[in-house]
Amino acid sequence: MAQIYSKKTEKLPEMKPRREIISFLLNYSKSLKVIQTKSGKFEFIAN
Amino acid sequence: MALNITTSDAVLVSNYINGKEYALSLLIEKHQSKIYGFIYSKVSDKDVTDDIFQDTFMKVIRTLKSNSYNEEGKFLPWVMRIAHNLTVDYFRNNKKMPVQRDTEEFSVFSILQDNTPNVENQIIDLQIENDLKKVIEELPDDQKEVLIMRIYQDLSFKEISEITGVSINTALGRMRYALMNIRKIIEKKKLILTQ
Numbered sequence: 001m002a003q004i005y006s007k008k009t010e011k012l013p014e015m016k017p018r019r020e021i022i023s024f025l026l027n028y029s030k031s032l033k034v035i036q037t038k039s040g041k042f043e044f045i046a047n
Numbered sequence: 048m049a050l051n052i053t054t055s056d057a058v059l060v061s062n063y064i065n066g067k068e069y070a071l072s073l074l075i076e077k078h079q080s081k082i083y084g085f086i087y088s089k090v091s092d093k094d095v096t097d098d099i100f101q102d103t104f105m106k107v108i109r110t111l112k113s114n115s116y117n118e119e120g121k122f123l124p125w126v127m128r129i130a131h132n133l134t135v136d137y138f139r140n141n142k143k144m145p146v147q148r149d150t151e152e153f154s155v156f157s158i159l160q161d162n163t164p165n166v167e168n169q170i171i172d173l174q175i176e177n178d179l180k181k182v183i184e185e186l187p188d189d190q191k192e193v194l195i196m197r198i199y200q201d202l203s204f205k206e207i208s209e210i211t212g213v214s215i216n217t218a219l220g221r222m223r224y225a226l227m228n229i230r231k232i233i234e235k236k237k238l239i240l241t242q
Contacts, residue, residue, distance in 0.1 A: 016079055017101070018097055021101050025075065028108060032108060032109065043109065043113075
């Protein structure tokens with residue numbers, strides 16, 4: 001049987017952001033309200 | 048229709064715009080690995096990658112919530128473009144004020160050194176200085192005088208010759224003998240005057 005000389009590529013662990021980052025983003029999304037008016041766009045963060 | 052990770056981006060985006068917050072978590076879950084990996088491949092630092100990833104999605108959220116998003120069906124390339132721009136901004140700002148951070152492969156302490164002498168070295172320095180003072184004290188007065196003026200007062204041989212009233216050659220000769228005698232005393236007393 002033919003010898004395989006090439007090295008097996010190591011599978012890198014899947015890269016993900018920290019759980020806190022995801023949690024922050026979801027909370028940020030829930031608290032953010034954007035209101036469009038004639039004079040412009042207003043962003044509100046409701047805690 | 049129940050939303051899940053296999054739902055198309057266009058549907059998830061539209062649901063999110065219409066108030067279904069859950070759609071955002073699905074969008075993040077679906078694409079986080081690609082976006083995070085993309086940023087990490089540029090910055091090679093997990094903390095910086097986390098920051099840029101967060102900023103990217105904050106921008107995504109603001110754009111979607113303000114109904115400014117109009118690239119239906121091309122969600123991932125759009126987010127990638129935001130991530131790319133923020134990465135470029137990061138490098139641009141870093142160029143102005145370079146910061147060397149620790150990464151998995153590289154520790155900043157491998158190149159940084161504290162050159163301030165520690166207590167042990169300070170004591171050794173003091174000891175060397177005291178030993179040297181004693182050696183200098185043993186020199187004949189004329190040689191001692193020239194050596195102190197040259198080494199400790201940083202005077203030129205011309206200035207020394209003017210002050211002591213001897214020729215430059217005599218001053219040079221005294222310095223030469225002073226150094227030779229110092230070497231002899233050091234050898235005789237077996238002193239070690241290095242750290």
